[in-house]
Amino acid sequence: MLNSYSSADKVLLAVDCIIFGFDNEGLKILLIQRDFEPEKGKWSLIGGFLKRDEVLDAAATRILNTYTGLNDIYMEQLYAYSEIDRDPVERTISVSYFALINIENHNAELIKNYHAEWFPINDAPNLIFDHNEMVENAIKRLRYKTSIKPIGFELLPEKFTMRQLLELYEAILSKELDKRNFISKINSLEILNKLDEKDMQSSRKGSYLYTFNKEKYEEKLLNNFVLNL
Amino acid sequence: MLNSYSSADKVLLAVDCIIFGFDNEGLKILLIQRDFEPEKGKWSLIGGFLKRDEVLDAAATRILNTYTGLNDIYMEQLYAYSEIDRDPVERTISVSYFALINIENHNAELIKNYHAEWFPINDAPNLIFDHNEMVENAIKRLRYKTSIKPIGFELLPEKFTMRQLLELYEAILSKELDKRNFISKINSLEILNKLDEKDMQSSRKGSYLYTFNKEKYEEKLLNNFVLNL
DNA sequence: GTATTAAGTGTAAAATTGACATTAATAATT
DNA sequence: AATTATTAATGTCAATTTTACACTTAATAC
Known part of the structure; x- marks a missing residue:
């Protein structure tokens, strides 16, 4: 049997x-x-x-x-x-x-x-x-x-800077990424909220904080949107 | 415990x-x-x-x-x-x-x-x-x-035509692909052997048969080659 | 007010993708 | 022998995406 x-x-x-x-x-x-x-x-x-x-x-x-x-x-x-x-x-x-x-x-x-x-x-x-x-x-x-998929945000605090996001991706992919190209790519995705708030730890100038906009991402998903980083 | x-x-x-x-x-x-x-x-x-x-x-x-x-x-x-x-x-x-x-x-x-x-x-x-x-x-x-990865070839006979390969990818991806773009993409990968032999089943003109060149593919793999179909 | 530090920003060349139509080769038909 | 029918084979151009690259800005510390 x-x-x-x-x-x-x-x-x-x-x-x-x-x-x-x-x-x-x-x-x-x-x-x-x-x-x-x-x-x-x-x-x-x-x-x-x-x-x-x-x-x-x-x-x-x-x-x-x-x-x-x-x-x-x-x-x-x-x-x-x-x-x-x-x-x-x-x-x-x-x-x-x-x-x-x-x-x-x-x-x-x-x-x-x-x-x-x-x-x-x-x-x-x-x-x-x-x-x-x-x-x-x-x-x-x-x-x-x-x-x-935008799962990287799970590893970051709710509010994060572009530098943190960049460094996260660099760490995961274990290669250097071009700062300008990375940021413009991320911005073109339109899935982040730029806050008015700045993080003042890392520099005198301070860098803007962002949050991941899950709603916007899911809305985009409906139109065959693919994250492609 | x-x-x-x-x-x-x-x-x-x-x-x-x-x-x-x-x-x-x-x-x-x-x-x-x-x-x-x-x-x-x-x-x-x-x-x-x-x-x-x-x-x-x-x-x-x-x-x-x-x-x-x-x-x-x-x-x-x-x-x-x-x-x-x-x-x-x-x-x-x-x-x-x-x-x-x-x-x-x-x-x-x-x-x-x-x-x-x-x-x-x-x-x-x-x-x-x-x-x-x-x-x-x-x-x-x-x-x-x-x-x-070039695993699609596992589904085809040893010798196959470009048309068969195209139709296989169309079936798997369940969408139509442009024949000319597909073939030039495949050719640019340089992982197929074009045989002298033709398949005469499908047309009067006959279409050339190809085989997958596994050695060449693996050689290319060493140089960070990625199939991208 | 000067120096310091990281943040923020744009452009041009190169590569890739996507859209698109005609000619070529052969066998079957007459 | 010429014609027809059928699928195979092939190339170009525009649009988009990717990549490379350097200076200005804002704020604080001194």
Whole structure:
């Protein structure tokens, strides 16, 4: 019998989250030092097991909330990893998710208690199991997705400067962008609100703050608009 | 204890394949009429359960081989579907794969024996469970992927005409393309071999046959070449 | 009031895309 | 042998998009 439920093998299903953050130092990921065996003490993605009554998205959300205290976070399912011995304890298939969070909003104390820490994506420790591969793939997907959808704003504070936006894109794409060309491209999209307010931290002159205009973006989406950065 | 293997719930893991084919009638998918409960007699994607000692890619390959007799098929993992009651019998997470096959090569008899059948993507029956959603997402991914990687050739015979290639892209993107612009774009990529041979089926004049030059493509890949169709 | 610092702005050349119509080659028909 | 019918093959120009590039402005610190 080719398809019989009863004879099929059951497996553990895990969720691992690649949590991206961005601050003035660049693009970072949140890693945790495992406090249980195997690989106790080693760095790992934040993860957990799927529960019987839970969908994968919910598991990812729950896990993220547990470790950061955050809700309503942008998440996206990436890929299912299934190498036989990827987890030495027991056959476990892991589904990776990436999350984009505003690094200033997370619960710093909670993270500390869990021995979690932010690492620059280019200067992160070696990770357990196949987590390095998961991160690599997540970065690729982040690059692709930010270039076609305005998800980059999830990584910025509500109000941001053009410089911050530029540096975010430079960090994600890991290449330098021409300031003038970038700004005129962004302006041509007409999906930002320019505020009257200025950020006075970075310069004497001060630079205007912007917010992402989600309504305008969604209105444009209806007319086959594609972000193309 | 947040992460304990022993307390975690195990689930069934299935693989469902969206098998694309292409012939002179257009883009098609291979569906099967289920011969077991639940939903016996209804149309379904071709699928099966993951075995204990098997990685997902291998399960997908095995399932494809079982129903079509084909090996060495282009496959790509798509997404894990995990709605609680997506399968009414038992909690089952399904990982979808898409496969691209040359419709002329498959084992027609095998397919017939399994009550499988090719359907035009725009004229396929309603499917069981969440399989309609899987197909929709697979088509989106196929569109994306064919526009950046030369995987479309997997759907064509070894030797093909420019017209076939054009019609394939039109079918996948489901829009008309300008013949002259398409051909000059393709030629500018320099990844095809133009043969001396002509196909005489379609016209009196006959049209030149081409093959995909994989070596040349991979050579170009090294120089940041991107297909952009 | 002068110096300092990052913000803000425009133009021209190059490359790409998109629209569009005629000629060429061959087999079938007479 | 000439004509017809059918699809294959080919090129140009305008519009748009992308890329490269440098000076002025605003505000504060001294």
